[in-house]
Amino acid sequence: MNIFFFKFSTLLYxxxxxxxxxxxxxxxxxxxxxxxxxVLVGFAAHTLALITRYAEAGYTPVTNLYESLSFFAWMIIGVLLIANLKYKISVLGALLTPIALILMLFAYALPKEIVPLAPVLRSFWHPFHILFAFLGNAIFALAFCCGVMYLIQEHQLKAKRIGAITQRLPSLRVLDDLNYQSLTYGFPLLTLGIITGAIWAEYAWGRYWNWDPKETWSLITWLLYAALLHQRLTVGWRGRKAAIMAIIGFLAVLFTFLGVNLILPGLHTYANWQ
Known part of the structure; x- marks a missing residue:
């Protein structure tokens, strides 16, 4: 049943x-x-997919690449719906929905069988780690979209092309403010994700930090966002610089999430793309 809801939500996205x-x-x-x-109906169907998979598996269904991609997409759509409710910026959906859709299509091509939970994942901290980490990353996806829109809008205004694109995008001030607010929410969540991950690592492997490629790139990503937040608070970074850093930061998020897991061997590697 969870696969049916997954496919239905993918179609709706x-x-x-x-x-x-x-x-x-x-x-x-x-x-x-x-x-x-x-998209709202798709999110509801996606939620049912996660709930039914949890019921069928008996554990938090974020243990392989298929489940992780699906969960990340669900988080991104959830952030989109909340942002739309609060800020009423319709154009955000034109960027965030395709990102979630790409993740879902990638997941669609992967094995979807439910397998017994690995002993290392049987931890009290595992659900908290994935919740904080994925929610923070989903909010960074919002910041990424704001950064992209900021650069497009800035280019249009500097070129004095006051046309259709300019009319559809929010003002530079609104985009910069939303970028900053996303950072202030996403960074603490990423920090909590790393902390709970370290506690889980101590439980699973006997050490809080193993310098695993995933851990190393998570730290690199954290440092990028920490630098951006520091510069905004102390130096007053705004506008173009902040937009570019938000884009770079999310690219680091994607590499940490997918590139490291699929390319670099380590404790977090998905064996055979499972």
Missing amino acids: LLGALAYSSYIIFLKEYLSKSALTV
Whole structure:
């Protein structure tokens, strides 16, 4: 049953992404509302997919690449819905929904069988670690989108191209503020994710830190966002610099999440893409 809900939510995310793209092209408000409704239903179906998989597996279903991709996509859509509710920026869906869709399509191609839980994952700290880490990363995806939109909007304004794209994007001030707010929420969550991961590592391997490639790149990612937050608070970094750093930071997140797991051998490597 969990696979059915997973496939259904993937289809709805696809339809939602198409509706958001149509909104960008035609700038019709009903397309934005339709896209939001479809994505919301998709999120509900996705939630059922996670719940039913948990019921069938008997453990938190974030233990392999398929489950991790699905959970990350679910978190991103959840962040999108909350951001849309608070800020009413429809164009965010045109960027975040495709990101979630790509993750879902990647997951769709992977093995989906439920296997017995590995002993190392039987930890009280495992659910907290993945919750903090994935939620922080999903919020960084929001900051990434704000950074991309900021650079596009800035380029359009400097070129004095006050056209369709400029009308669809929020102002530079709004994008910069949302970028900063995303950082202030995402960074503490990433920090908690690393701390709970270290506690879990001590339980599983007898050491809080093993300099595993995943741990090392998590630290690199943390340092990138720490530097950005420090510069914003002390030097007053805003605008273009902050947007570029938000983009670089999320690229580091993606490499830490996927690149390290699939390329570099270590404790977090997904064997045979399972």
